[in-house]
Amino acid sequence: MSHNTFGHLFRVTTWGESHGPALGCVVDGCPPGIRLTLGEIQSWMDKRKPGQSRFVTQRREDDIVKILSGVMFDDDGETMITTGTPISMLIENTDQRSKDYGEIARRYRPGHADFTYDLKYGIRDYRGGGRSSARETAARVAAGAVARKVLPDLVVRGALVQIGKHKINRENWDWAQVDQNPFFCPDQQMVPVWEEYLDSIRRAGSSIGAVVEVVADNVPAGLGAPIYSKLDQDIASLLMSINAVKGVEIGEGFASAELSGEENADEMRTGNDGTPLFLSNHAGGILGGISTGQPVVARFAIKPTSSILTERQSIDADGNNVEVRTKGRHDPCVGIRAVPIGEAMVACAIVDHYLRDRGQTGRLR
Numbered sequence: 416m417s418h419n420t421f422g423h424l425f426r427v428t429t430w431g432e433s434h435g436p437a438l439g440c441v442v443d444g445c446p447p448g449i450r451l452t453l454g455e456i457q458s459w460m461d462k463r464k465p466g467q468s469r470f471v472t473q474r475r476e477d478d479i480v481k482i483l484s485g486v487m488f489d490d491d492g493e494t495m496i497t498t499g500t501p502i503s504m505l506i507e508n509t510d511q512r513s514k515d516y517g518e519i520a521r522r523y524r525p526g527h528a529d530f531t532y533d534l535k536y537g538i539r540d541y542r543g544g545g546r547s548s549a550r551e552t553a554a555r556v557a558a559g560a561v562a563r564k565v566l567p568d569l570v571v572r573g574a575l576v577q578i579g580k581h582k583i584n585r586e587n588w589d590w591a592q593v594d595q596n597p598f599f600c601p602d603q604q605m606v607p608v609w610e611e612y613l614d615s616i617r618r619a620g621s622s623i624g625a626v627v628e629v630v631a632d633n634v635p636a637g638l639g640a641p642i643y644s645k646l647d648q649d650i651a652s653l654l655m656s657i658n659a660v661k662g663v664e665i666g667e668g669f670a671s672a673e674l675s676g677e678e679n680a681d682e683m684r685t686g687n688d689g690t691p692l693f694l695s696n697h698a699g700g701i702l703g704g705i706s707t708g709q710p711v712v713a714r715f716a717i718k719p720t721s722s723i724l725t726e727r728q729s730i731d732a733d734g735n736n737v738e739v740r741t742k743g744r745h746d747p748c749v750g751i752r753a754v755p756i757g758e759a760m761v762a763c764a765i766v767d768h769y770l771r772d773r774g775q776t777g778r779l780r
């Protein structure tokens with residue numbers, strides 16, 4: 416299976432399977448001299464790890480990151496300094512239950528990657544989905560934690576804005592709320608609604624889709640390229656690479672189809688300090704593939720978890736009609752744990768473009 420790498424100058428390769436001994440990544444191209452601690456990386460891992468509430472999978476993984484290469488320790492014994500060589504990070508899998516997956520060894524879960532993996536490779540690690548499992552995304556979050564340190568002023572935050580038909584009220588948006596509830600929800604009033612709703616989904620052995628929004632503040636103006644490496648294009652590509660993502664928007668996204676030119680144009684003035692001032696941000700911080708200096712805003716839709724307890728019609732590897740009911744521990748709404756993953760992908764895309772911009776223009780933005 417090829418194509419396990421993304422990025423150009425901040426280049427990330429992930430490896431490992433859901434039910435193997437470990438998984439991880441190699442970050443190649445991180446500049447030398449970046450200072451970071453394991454605790455800083457771990458804090459992002461902790462946001463994504465499973466088992467933190469009844470609304471996510473009960474698989475128990477500590478997701479402790481070990482750094483194998485690419486750093487030297489400072490005299491305090493805690494701060495690591497990147498050396499410019501490949502940073503290899505390893506995360507052990509400690510809570511596999513492969514027997515849960517025996518029944519789907521030859522049966523294809525509708526909506527999952529089982530059918531296409533068999534079709535393409537002729538062999539499939541059915542235990543937890545192997546490489547198609549979102550366990551792989553733990554490694555992306557570790558890479559994203561390193562990316563954030565390359566551009567320390569960059570602030571990339573994500574929030575869940577919709578579960579099923581229940582959308583947040585954007586007027587209640589409060590970033591301080593996001594870490595105060597199990598959903599990464601910025602609207603305090605929506606939390607009890609989602610709680611009740613997801614409890615009913617969970618009890619029914621079903622699942623539901625969601626929408627995640629990621630906002631990047633302090634993105635330097637001038638990152639990106641106008642044609643084949645638009646910043647929005649690369650962000651969309653990385654967000655779409657996350658398991659179960661079925662739609663990506665930048666700025667107004669699909670809603671811009673309903674706007675007039677007057678409504679959609681982000682008018683400009685020169686601000687009091689002499690710098691350009693945008694009066695709105697329908698563009699999501701990117702014009703012509705290049706960042707404007709406004710917040711970069713991306714949204715992605717996540718489909719409902721396909722592994723559900725309800726029996727669904729499918730076929731097996733021999734072409735027999737079968738019924739599939741997926742046991743095991745699954746997220747009833749994968750959108751929740753996708754929030755830190757989306758943040759990591761946006762951080763990696765922006766930092767990759769930052770290094771590419773510096774390489775081409777020689778400017779320190």
Ligand SMILES: Cc1cc2nc3c(=O)[nH]c(=O)nc-3n(C[C@H](O)[C@H](O)[C@H](O)COP(=O)(O)O)c2cc1C
Binds near residue numbers: 548718720744749756
């Ligand atoms: C955080 C996260 C957790 C996930 N957990 C599960 C799960 O427990 N069961 C499942 O069937 N799919 C889960 N998925 C989705 C599958 O990995 C995904 O649907 C599958 O690989 C097929 O790929 P596709 O949906 O992108 O086509 C999860 C996705 C994410 C982002």
